[in-house]
Amino acid sequence: MRNTLHPALTITASIIFIILIAPLFIILGAAVSDTNYLTFPPQGFTMRWFSNIFEISAFRTTAITSLQIAFFGTFLALLIGIPAAYALNRFRIRLPSWLSNVFVLPILVPEIVLGFSLMKSVTIGLNLPVFTTLLLGHALLVLPYAVRVVGASLASFDFSIEEAAISLGCPPLKAFLTVVLPNISAGVIAAFILAFITSINDVSISLFLTGPGISTLPIQILAHMEQFFDPTIASVSVLLMLLTVGVMAIVEATLGLTFLTK
């Protein structure tokens, strides 16, 4: 049986929904406008801004960089985050309580500050290659998601299952891989998706860490807008939106969207 909602609630919810959704339609409109500047409502209709994206090689190279950084950065974050989340949950009673907060710190520090300090320390201090620096910066940015989301599924994990495996002759590392990991896989996938999307969308950290010849897509969008202010950026945004919708559709189909908000 469906509950009938109070009209005021329905109206408020609709307004909020429209406010959230409207800009997306404006971008969609602006992307097909047959003008040399960004405008809404669109004047005329053209797909040339979409093809323009592929003619500007910077969009292609930065998109590839962004995907690489997001993929490997997230991978790195999970490589550190999963064992960290495991240790934090497994040995909760024996560890000081502040330790789990250490892994959330990157969320609390303003990203601008994080980006700047990474530039100071890693780019200038260690003089690492730009790509490596970006990778480390993004890994650090998404580490809290990895630790928290994986940690959430470990919090409800019954560790006596792991002990059962060990008592049956399974060495601890193998027990982790064959018994613990399969049972927290949903959390790992969720962490991966959240971290990946966060990384792909990041501006503030990348702003400080990009360097000669290497940039990420959001930074390229900014740079392009400063120079041209044409509908190309609107069409890039549309493509990014479609990518996100695609990822979400996969999540919804496999795990259900509520999974990300758990």
Next chain:
Amino acid sequence: MTVSLTLDHITAHYGSTQVLEDLSLAIKAGELVSLLGSSGCGKTTTLRLVAGFLEPTSGTIQLGERDLTRLAAHKRDIGLVFQNYALFPHLSVRDNVAFGLKQRGLGGTERTAKANAMLERVGLSSFADRMPAALSGGQKQRVALARALVIEPPLLMFDEPLSNLDAKLRVDMRVEIRRLQRANGTTSLYVTHDQEEAFSISDRVAIMNAGRIMQLDRPEVLYQRPANSFVARFVGFENLIGMTVTARDGETVTAVTQAGATLKLSQSVFGAIPDRFVLAARPDGLAVSREGEGIPVTLGIRTYLGRAYQYQCTTPAGDYLGNGPLTELLDPGTAAVLTPVPEQCCILPSDA
């Protein structure tokens, strides 16, 4: 091959809190010994020590010829049955049972054959392809049992394996566990806080308190001849009367309670009686009568037990529970005497 398990002077800590204090325990080959005690007394801790999930601060653990004390948990070869079953949620019933065999390097067909045979023994053949989530509590418990038994471990350990089941199933399952344990002659350590369960299933029972074993004996001995006040109270000796000997005349000993009441006890019934001791009795070991020799009391609340009346009895030294015959109905407030029934009483060393 059956082997013995020996825990020798084990002390264990969680952080700085001591949980087990100088605990020694020897289980003979093929024997089933229960650890019985109230919550928090260290039963699970003892199992975890033997399983290798916790290291003792001092002392040694020996299984047959092998010294387990510092051996990694996965090399100990012990079958464990957990209270919450701890089945692998992502594996089918058959794969759960076959898990230990896989770790031992058995090939696929042999594994399946052995797992199937074990499932047959616990009556779960038709559930082999189910996932654990689709099983009832009793079925899960049997899978857990099969999983531990199939590796044919020299030692089986159970941590309150039946506490999540309903009363009827509990009785069925404990008979089942006993049958399987007997059939294989596997040395077993069984943890429970249910006295009836411990007494019915075990060859011997260790009664634990605050990290120590108070008495380890056959159930009959524990029930009839507790060795100290703690065990006595645990097995239902509700009356513990502190006494001091005032005179000895051959086999007859005269002793007084703290309130000054005098009793004559015979050493030919009780064995040697020390100068200070505790007389322990269940309510049916203290006979209530209107007059005679014994401890003078004032009667309190009377309850009808079917075979007798039970009276609450007040003395200046404390309250006791005694039983009186159905033929003599006494009212609250009446003065009466309590007479120990020698065969039903025990003499225990004084606590102090």
